[in-house]
């Protein structure tokens with residue numbers, strides 16, 4: 001009787017695995033901590049078809065931001081964003097929810113940034129970015145913070161985003 005139960009369990013497992021192989025990948029969640037001057041974790045691995053939830057926190061002392069793209073854009077010899085924005089170039093509009101975030105003062109850098117960007121001041125607040133990975137997004141991308149005229153980016157506030165099929 002016991003052997004039969006185990007055999008039945010294995011059969012059920014095999015059926016479940018077979019059913020899963022053609023279905024979309026499991027959703028993934030990352031919490032990205034921003035400090036001076038790094039993203040932690042420094043790399044994200046995503047899959048086409050995946051529902052992604054990125055929770056941004058800032059445990060540093062300065063305002064930090066995150067942008068996703070490739071090929072750094074230089075403005076007045078300073079890194080100021082990506083030439084190709086990961087979301088804009090693939091027609092993806094992420095949903096962004098900010099919680100417990102104090103109003104930020106204008107710090108006059110916005111105009112130099114093209115593309116999707118979420119900035120977060122230091123403190124208890126967080127921002128949640130949600131999107132579904134589309135086939136157009138497959139490839140290698142970068143995340144970066146270009147605050148303070150690109151000083152953060154130059155200091156190493158960047159990371160890798162790998163999207164596989």
Ligand SMILES: [Cu+2]
Nearest residue numbers: 064145147152
């Ligand atoms: Cu930064």
